[in-house]
Amino acid sequence: xxxxxxxxxxxxxxxxxxxxxxxxxxxxxxxxxxxxxxxxxxxxxxxxxxxxxxxxxxxxxxxxxxxxxxxxxxxxxxxxxxxxxxxxxxxxxxxxxxxxxxxxxxxxxxxxxxxxxxxxxxxxxxxxxxxxxxxxxxxxxxxxxxxxxxxxxxxxxxxxxxxxxxxxxxxxxxxxxxxxxxxxxxxxxxxxxxxxxxxxxxxxxxxxxxxxxxxxxxxxxxxxxxxxxxxxxxxxxxxxxxxxxxxxxxxxxxxxxxxxxxxxxxxxxxxxxxxxxxxxxxxxxxxxxxxxxxxxxxxxxxxxxxxxxxxxxxxxxxxxxxxxxxxxxxxxxxxxxxxxxxxxxxxxxxxxxxxxxxxxxxxxxxxxxxxxxxxxxxxxxxxxxxxxxxxxxxxxxxxxxxxxxxxxxxxxxxxxxxxxxxxxxxxxxxxxxxxxxxxxxxxxxxxxxxx
Numbered sequence: 001x002x003x004x005x006x007x008x009x010x011x012x013x014x015x016x017x018x019x020x021x022x023x024x025x026x027x028x029x030x031x032x033x034x035x036x037x038x039x040x041x042x043x044x045x046x047x048x049x050x051x052x053x054x055x056x057x058x059x060x061x062x063x064x065x066x067x068x069x070x071x072x073x074x075x076x077x078x079x080x081x082x083x084x085x086x087x088x089x090x091x092x093x094x095x096x097x098x099x100x101x102x103x104x105x106x107x108x109x110x111x112x113x114x115x116x117x118x119x120x121x122x123x124x125x126x127x128x129x130x131x132x133x134x135x136x137x138x139x140x141x142x143x144x145x146x147x148x149x150x151x152x153x154x155x156x157x158x159x160x161x162x163x164x165x166x167x168x169x170x171x172x173x174x175x176x177x178x179x180x181x182x183x184x185x186x187x188x189x190x191x192x193x194x195x196x197x198x199x200x201x202x203x204x205x206x207x208x209x210x211x212x213x214x215x216x217x218x219x220x221x222x223x224x225x226x227x228x229x230x231x232x233x234x235x236x237x238x239x240x241x242x243x244x245x246x247x248x249x250x251x252x253x254x255x256x257x258x259x260x261x262x263x264x265x266x267x268x269x270x271x272x273x274x275x276x277x278x279x280x281x282x283x284x285x286x287x288x289x290x291x292x293x294x295x296x297x298x299x300x301x302x303x304x305x306x307x308x309x310x311x312x313x314x315x316x317x318x319x320x321x322x323x324x325x326x327x328x329x330x331x332x333x334x335x336x337x338x339x340x341x342x343x344x345x346x347x348x349x350x351x352x353x354x355x356x357x358x359x360x361x362x363x364x365x366x367x368x369x370x371x372x373x374x375x376x377x378x379x380x381x382x383x384x385x386x387x388x389x390x391x392x393x394x395x396x397x398x399x400x401x402x403x404x405x406x407x408x409x410x411x412x413x414x415x416x417x418x419x420x421x422x423x424x425x426x427x428x429x430x431x432x433x434x435x436x437x438x439x440x441x442x443x444x445x446x447x448x449x450x451x
Contacts, residue, residue: 049129080307136197140204295379302383329372402427
């Protein structure tokens, strides 16, 4: 990270940070993408099972990763303020916290997984795939959370290309393991959708191991001596991170869990409808990596400028990021609308599933536009460490506006399952407008009192 003095320099630095983050996020999302696509190729039951398993896991993992994301603005602001001596201690406590949270998730999952799945109106084969997909995935939770903490540290220093390289190495390996374990190659049995969970857990261990080696041996990370002079776990330091991370994580949970809730509500429809909904949502989630990555990049650059008390520069970065994200979303929407049928055919060869997926994708083109507006603003607010209002906005817009609207439209209009997507679009749009108001209000305060 470095100080910039012109719009051109800011755009260049922002793109330099953004592109590797985008490639990393796309690579992470492609793991779920290939889990879904390759499971769908094995059979509609496996696709539906992975869909249900993912709908339960993704909100939890996203929420926890949101908590761990607190490291990014903390380190970015310390770097901007040139207080680098405090960084190593924060990373130590972040790693401790990630392990503690992972153990809690594993224990809760062991107690609640079967009861939750039994509450859902699923075919027994679908329930079986969902359960053991999640159990397999759970073997990689601890290394995944450690990796995310280390990755947030690397990204906060502006070294986003390192995360990108790690994921570019790991993604092909994940695909190979998927192929072997789902379809039963090299003399192994065909695990179907469950095999994709095993493959992903193996990949999580791999990326964690690579990240540990890089931080220990490569510049500039080795200068922080992360693996020397370990500090003891300190609950006060954990709480300092949680005060920032919990609102971020809960806001992300409220956003992603609405999609999981919709998937669960759709369990009353046919297996074909569940599979088509998941396929469309899976591809839309891939497109969401663009605004999400813009938001993560904004957290880094704005955190750096706020730490250095250059508030005007932070404001300029927010405008660059938001406008760029919206432009890309419009382009993505046009491409998705034109290619909706080929995209649908990627997931399943059944004509029923393809037709339903195509119809869901039409709604996805509009929903990703709302996301493109809201996600970068969330990232900008995180750079200011302004996270509590984002939590309130997420709760109200997604759960008090979006989900009830979708339920009413699905149950009392001819839209049926598509009504849930209209509800999602409504919630995301309301959230984006409220987030913009909050950002403008915050920037106005900084301009008056500190700039």
